[in-house]
Amino acid sequence: MANSFHIVVCASIVPDPLQTLEPVDAPGGPTLKNEMVLPAVLDPWAACALYEAANLAAKHPGSKVWLVSLGPKAKLQQVMMTVAQKVPFELVAIDGPLGGFTDAHATAAALAEAIAAIPGLERSRLLLFGGWESAARGAGVTMQVVGERLGISDQFQGVDQITVRDDGGFEVLERVEGGQHQVSVCAGAPAVLGWATGNLPEPRNSPQIGMVNMRGILPALQRARSAKLGANGLSYVSVSLPRQQRETRVVRDMPEAEIASEIVTWIAE
Amino acid sequence: MNEGNEEAQEVERQEMAVDIACVGFGPAMGGFLTTLTRALAGTEAAMESKAMPGMPLQVLCYERADDLAAGVSGVVTRGQAIRASFPELETAGIPMMTPVRQEKVLYLLDPGGASRRSAALRMGDILLRALCGPLRVEQDALELPYTPGFLRKHEGLVMSIGQFNQWVGGELMATGLAQVWPGTPVSTALFDGKAVVGVRLADQGVDRAGAPAAGYMAGMDVRAALTVVGDGPVGAVGQSIDCKLGMPAGHGRHEWAVGMKMVVELPEDTPLEAGTVWHTFGYPEPEIFGFLYVHPERLASVGIFVPSWMGNPERTSYRYLQHFLQHPYLWRYLNGGTMRSWGAKSLEESGANGEPFLAGDGYARIGEGSGSTNMLTGSGVDEAWATGVQLAEAVAELLRAGKAFTGENLEAAYVRRRRASFVERGAQAAKQARNGFHKGVVRGLIGMALAGMSGGRLSLGARIRPAHRQIEPLANFYRRLQPEQLEKAIREARCGGRALHDALMDACGWPEIRYDGKLLVSQQDALLLGGKVQAAAGFADHVIFRDPALCAECAERTCIAMCSGQAITQGEGAAPAFDREKCIHCGACLWNCAHSPDGENSNVEFRAGAGGLHSAEN
Numbered sequence: 001m002a003n004s005f006h007i008v009v010c011a012s013i014v015p016d017p018l019q020t021l022e023p024v025d026a027p028g029g030p031t032l033k034n035e036m037v038l039p040a041v042l043d044p045w046a047a048c049a050l051y052e053a054a055n056l057a058a059k060h061p062g063s064k065v066w067l068v069s070l071g072p073k074a075k076l077q078q079v080m081m082t083v084a085q086k087v088p089f090e091l092v093a094i095d096g097p098l099g100g101f102t103d104a105h106a107t108a109a110a111l112a113e114a115i116a117a118i119p120g121l122e123r124s125r126l127l128l129f130g131g132w133e134s135a136a137r138g139a140g141v142t143m144q145v146v147g148e149r150l151g152i153s154d155q156f157q158g159v160d161q162i163t164v165r166d167d168g169g170f171e172v173l174e175r176v177e178g179g180q181h182q183v184s185v186c187a188g189a190p191a192v193l194g195w196a197t198g199n200l201p202e203p204r205n206s207p208q209i210g211m212v213n214m215r216g217i218l219p220a221l222q223r224a225r226s227a228k229l230g231a232n233g234l235s236y237v238s239v240s241l242p243r244q245q246r247e248t249r250v251v252r253d254m255p256e257a258e259i260a261s262e263i264v265t266w267i268a269e
Numbered sequence: 270m271n272e273g274n275e276e277a278q279e280v281e282r283q284e285m286a287v288d289i290a291c292v293g294f295g296p297a298m299g300g301f302l303t304t305l306t307r308a309l310a311g312t313e314a315a316m317e318s319k320a321m322p323g324m325p326l327q328v329l330c331y332e333r334a335d336d337l338a339a340g341v342s343g344v345v346t347r348g349q350a351i352r353a354s355f356p357e358l359e360t361a362g363i364p365m366m367t368p369v370r371q372e373k374v375l376y377l378l379d380p381g382g383a384s385r386r387s388a389a390l391r392m393g394d395i396l397l398r399a400l401c402g403p404l405r406v407e408q409d410a411l412e413l414p415y416t417p418g419f420l421r422k423h424e425g426l427v428m429s430i431g432q433f434n435q436w437v438g439g440e441l442m443a444t445g446l447a448q449v450w451p452g453t454p455v456s457t458a459l460f461d462g463k464a465v466v467g468v469r470l471a472d473q474g475v476d477r478a479g480a481p482a483a484g485y486m487a488g489m490d491v492r493a494a495l496t497v498v499g500d501g502p503v504g505a506v507g508q509s510i511d512c513k514l515g516m517p518a519g520h521g522r523h524e525w526a527v528g529m530k531m532v533v534e535l536p537e538d539t540p541l542e543a544g545t546v547w548h549t550f551g552y553p554e555p556e557i558f559g560f561l562y563v564h565p566e567r568l569a570s571v572g573i574f575v576p577s578w579m580g581n582p583e584r585t586s587y588r589y590l591q592h593f594l595q596h597p598y599l600w601r602y603l604n605g606g607t608m609r610s611w612g613a614k615s616l617e618e619s620g621a622n623g624e625p626f627l628a629g630d631g632y633a634r635i636g637e638g639s640g641s642t643n644m645l646t647g648s649g650v651d652e653a654w655a656t657g658v659q660l661a662e663a664v665a666e667l668l669r670a671g672k673a674f675t676g677e678n679l680e681a682a683y684v685r686r687r688r689a690s691f692v693e694r695g696a697q698a699a700k701q702a703r704n705g706f707h708k709g710v711v712r713g714l715i716g717m718a719l720a721g722m723s724g725g726r727l728s729l730g731a732r733i734r735p736a737h738r739q740i741e742p743l744a745n746f747y748r749r750l751q752p753e754q755l756e757k758a759i760r761e762a763r764c765g766g767r768a769l770h771d772a773l774m775d776a777c778g779w780p781e782i783r784y785d786g787k788l789l790v791s792q793q794d795a796l797l798l799g800g801k802v803q804a805a806a807g808f809a810d811h812v813i814f815r816d817p818a819l820c821a822e823c824a825e826r827t828c829i830a831m832c833s834g835q836a837i838t839q840g841e842g843a844a845p846a847f848d849r850e851k852c853i854h855c856g857a858c859l860w861n862c863a864h865s866p867d868g869e870n871s872n873v874e875f876r877a878g879a880g881g882l883h884s885a886e887n
Contacts, residue, residue, distance in 0.1 A: 016801070016883075020609055020610070034364050039336050039883060074439045074443070077439065077442055077443065078336070078337065078435070078438065078439060078442070081442070081448070081449060081450055081451055082335065082336075082451055082452050085450065085452070085453070201484070201806070202805075202806075204473040204474060204484060204486050204807060205450075205452055205453055205473065206486070207285060207450065207453065207470060207489050207491070208283065208285065208489070210448075210450060211285070211448075214448060218445045
């Protein structure tokens, strides 16, 4: 089928970053306190990739979107109730930890293994989408390693746009320094695209899309294989959350200009 | 003719047929779906879908919040109905849950002299301070020698409803027999004559006024043989049914409260044990009840209830909560703690007096919105759960018998069960228990004690006015202030952009709150640090001021003072301004309005909206 794609989106779930996150030691390595009860969301970077994938698939009939997601099964199920209403996809679930302290290489290996096992996936039509960054795994290397493990050498990171050409090739806009984009042309699939934010808004919730997706989601969750992502010989010297950026100070009768000036100074620091 | 939102009659809408459409995922719906999915697991022929032949019964639940654990509260409950559903509950590993280990009732005296106490109460306080022995006042508080039986939660549970709901949701979705869709507000019930035939989801891709905008998607009509309404006391579907079918004669939702609380991480050296439960009354104002429940891992839920019968037109929950935290009896344990989360909700306190028609053709109502909360025992979660269980048992019975979901059949199967249960017995005992509060706090306490000790046989009489008429005029309520003091406070509020309630509380002698950045923070910081307001784009404003002319004439503006998220502000127009991105969906605005265009409802309309406050520990 001309210019139709098999788009696999790697989009794991992460603890809602605005909640109180507290690293604690566990036998299998560091984890988050009350990890299983923290609200989880689809990784925001990868969510952009999912919306772009659905948009691309809609423009190219015959295309199909798979969502490969790693997380605790119970949390995956909960998050999918929201995600499933957004765009059509087929879920490939991997049962694993939520916290983001796992080694990116081990995570990538689990994702690559799950992708390689997707029935009917055609490598010549494969576009591997994911987040350029991650709210949980900030190393920014997971997608690269997944691509390498699958033998895909055409890789683009920080992608904001893909435009498919008539000949099956596509043009990609990647973010570079100075707020500019680098334009690349790729001859065609397979390729890895690590998305920045893209240009699409979050789709509206559609109950009908949700109902259709849900027919596949529950069986996928039941089939989910467990990924062994423990410390595996790694030793963690320390783990910490990003430094607190929020500072609260109460002032009265401060002129707006002075407030603005102070904020500018704070940002500059 | 089928009806929904009449304004949108001409819009072409997608339709979907299911067997049972449910609205709102709280404890009541948890009880309903848990019990129903267990009945469905038998795969009996009667449980086959009529909407989708060949499939199992299609049971869908729509929840406005973006997750199943959002925007609800920490509680202490006897938990008899919940335990009946989950005999192994305590070993299920639900965070923040622990058995009640010790329980106290505390009368909090006024340590600073700013509390608005009657002469009788002040005299009582003086006498109490003079007492010694077991009834000695310590840290400005009197520990009652025992907890009255009707309040007692011995053998109960301290828990977080957020965490409990999340666990229940996970358990029942794992069955695959019910779907719970978060982030999906429902705007109204669909009617065919007086029968409810389903629900209409809220329109998306609209502007603030609800007019189609970019990406417009008309809310889908979900048609169902049975609509289960569990969307709470301010839910849009419950309101639409009340509006269409009215309330039973003599019933009305006239008594409300805002429950506002924080989850606090207690200092490392706290002596408070998990399972400690304190009920308080008397401070910061005599009308305000409070609580402290200690969860495992040094977490505590601390909060207050500000009732509608506190006629203060400038009542405010947040500042009162901060003074409550700093009462000497509590502060010695809370000082050095850190706020982990914060939240608020409206409590429908009319109980049986506010009970709507529990069932009719095609619908049934469960939970708080159905009047199940027992305000004598201060218990609502277990009662709500029980009503859900009762309805599920009734639905399973009707399905097995091949009977339709008519009002008559639901009345026989569901309402009959409810009337025979502890929910009804408690509701009747509580029905008149709080009447006295409408004539003063002391009379209220006496009336409550009478009803509690006599099982409701004795009570004080009162005519309870609609909530909007319980709000007193500003000058009347603040007569303790000199007219010039009142004028000054009003002037400061108008000119300085300061909240009027803050100015008035200062004038009454309440000390300034000295923020510590951890537990004592500004209201906006509580909003930011204590949770996350979800306000998905593309939905209309859900708080509407019906008649701006009434707002223009309003001197009280109680809606602004009582807005838990400071989402309602003065604004530049006749009506106050509403900021959806700060709204935590507590629904307080609905009943904190002193004006009524129709004599019964206030001038504020609270419609279906997506999102709300999201906090896992709330």
